[in-house]
Amino acid sequence: MRFAPGDRVRARTLDPDHHIRLPRYVRGQVGEVVEAGGEWPLPDDRARGIEPPRVETVYAVRFPAARLWAEGAHTVTVDLWESYLEEAR
Amino acid sequence: MGGHHDAAPAAARVRNLEELAIAAGLATDEELDAALADLYANASPVNGARMVARAWTDPGYRELLLADGNAAAAGLGFGGQTAHYRLKVTANAPGLHNMIVCTLCSCYPVGLLGPSPSWYKSLAYRSRAVREPRAVLAEFGLDLPEDTEIAVWDATAETRYLVMPCRPAGTEHLGEQKLASLVTRGGLIGTAAV
Numbered sequence: 001m002r003f004a005p006g007d008r009v010r011a012r013t014l015d016p017d018h019h020i021r022l023p024r025y026v027r028g029q030v031g032e033v034v035e036a037g038g039e040w041p042l043p044d045d046r047a048r049g050i051e052p053p054r055v056e057t058v059y060a061v062r063f064p065a066a067r068l069w070a071e072g073a074h075t076v077t078v079d080l081w082e083s084y085l086e087e088a089r
Numbered sequence: 090m091g092g093h094h095d096a097a098p099a100a101a102r103v104r105n106l107e108e109l110a111i112a113a114g115l116a117t118d119e120e121l122d123a124a125l126a127d128l129y130a131n132a133s134p135v136n137g138a139r140m141v142a143r144a145w146t147d148p149g150y151r152e153l154l155l156a157d158g159n160a161a162a163a164g165l166g167f168g169g170q171t172a173h174y175r176l177k178v179t180a181n182a183p184g185l186h187n188m189i190v191c192t193l194c195s196c197y198p199v200g201l202l203g204p205s206p207s208w209y210k211s212l213a214y215r216s217r218a219v220r221e222p223r224a225v226l227a228e229f230g231l232d233l234p235e236d237t238e239i240a241v242w243d244a245t246a247e248t249r250y251l252v253m254p255c256r257p258a259g260t261e262h263l264g265e266q267k268l269a270s271l272v273t274r275g276g277l278i279g280t281a282a283v
Contacts, residue, residue, distance in 0.1 A: 021245050023192055025219065038175050040247045058246045060177075069220055074239035076219045079246035 001057050001082075007033045008088040009061060011080060019047035022084045026076075030088045031063040034077055042081055056082040127169075128199065136167050137201035137251055138272035140178075142265045145256040154178050154253065162201065170200025171249075179242060180253040181279075186233055188226070188279030189242045189250040190218035198249035202277055209278065219243055229280040252279040 003009055011026040021043045037058045045053035061080050065072030110116050116124075140161060144151035154161035158176030162168060176198055179187040189197060195210040208214050217225050222239045226232070233239065242250045254276040260268060275281030 021193065023243065023245055025192075037177070037246070037248045043246075058248070060242075060248070062240075065220075072221065074222050074241055076241045076243055078243045079248050081246065 001036055003033045003036070003057075003059055003082070003085065003087075005033050005035050009033055009059070009085045010088040011061070011078075012084055012086055014084065016044070018044055020044050020084075022080060023078060025068055026061075026063055026078050026080075029063055029067055031061040031067075031078075034060040034062050036060075037079060040081070042083065054083075058082070059085065061085070128204070131170060132200045133203045134201070134272075134274040134277060135269070136162075136165075136170060137198070137274075137277045138269040139165055139265075140167070140201065140251075141253050141272050141277070142269035144253060145268055146265050155180055158251065167201060171198065174198070175248045176201075176251065177242075177248050178251050178253050179240065181255045183255070184236065185238050185240065186226075186279065187240045187242065187250075187252045188218060188222055189244060189252060190215055191244040192216070192219055193245055196244040196249060197278070198251050201251055202274055206274070226280060229275065231280065231282055251277055254281075254283045257283055 008030055009032070010030045011022060011028060013028045014020060014022055015027075037060055039055050040058050041053040041055050058079050058081050060077050062075050062077045065074045065076060068076060107118070107121055110121070111118060140154060143165060144154045150161065150164070153164065155178055158178045159168075159171050161178070162171040162176055181187055191197060192215045195205050197205055197209065199205065214225065219241050222241050223233065226239075244250055254272065256268070257271065260271070271283055273281050273283060276283040
């Protein structure tokens with residue numbers, strides 16, 4: 001497990017031709033890890049029929065709305081596979 | 090599949106999808122029928138409401154529900170309904186309101202909430218819930234105090250979310266069964282107070 005609760009992470013700006021579960025609205029954005037939600041097969045691999053699919057930790061990552069939309073006081077928490085994330089400095 | 094829905098265009102599309110899934114070896118017709126029968130027999134917001142009412146009356150259960158949703162569901166006999174995903178329960182509190190959405194499709198814990206309402210699957214709800222939840226909640230008739238923090242949970246992976254509403258004031262005298270009857274599907278999604 002690469003990240004821990006409280007870590008600041010950036011959602012990578014991935015844009016592959018195949019299926020991905022990284023919502024476009026968080027790509028490139030910095031958030032904070034809330035918790036790890038277990039290890040799950042990577043949907044990118046499952047959608048392409050890759051056997052066996054890679055299995056990664058999925059993290060709940062919280063983003064402030066102000067960062068996502070430049071307005072709003074709420075937060076949005078998104079579940080992201082580990083390879084969708086990088087350390088935010 | 091059969092019966093009176095066959096004439097509807099949606100039914101034809103569903104049947105096409107089923108046939109593709111069967112042709113690809115992903116499922117058999119019998120398995121699909123069994124899954125649907127199970128859904129209609131066992132998936133209901135009454136299940137989620139019972140879990141919330143138990144948590145309101147039993148601090149130990151509340152602790153379990155927030156720490157391990159799947160174990161808490163299994164504890165009330167809903168292990169089958171929550172077998173294929175991780176269940177995470179997010180508790181409302183004074184000054185904090187939670188709300189769930191699936192921006193990619195319409196994921197939610199169907200076994201505990203019943204089949205999802207059409208608005209939950211709508212592009213409008215899915216796109217606006219993450220962007221302007223306060224306005225969306227107001228349209229549902231839920232006007233939150235300005236200083237109440239709103240936490241939106243987008244179910245993009247294998248976790249399914251359920252909101253635990255605050256126990257309404259003035260319900261101290263009510264038993265668990267009566268309390269469960271107060272909890273609505275909207276309350277469990279976060280579009281209603283309870």
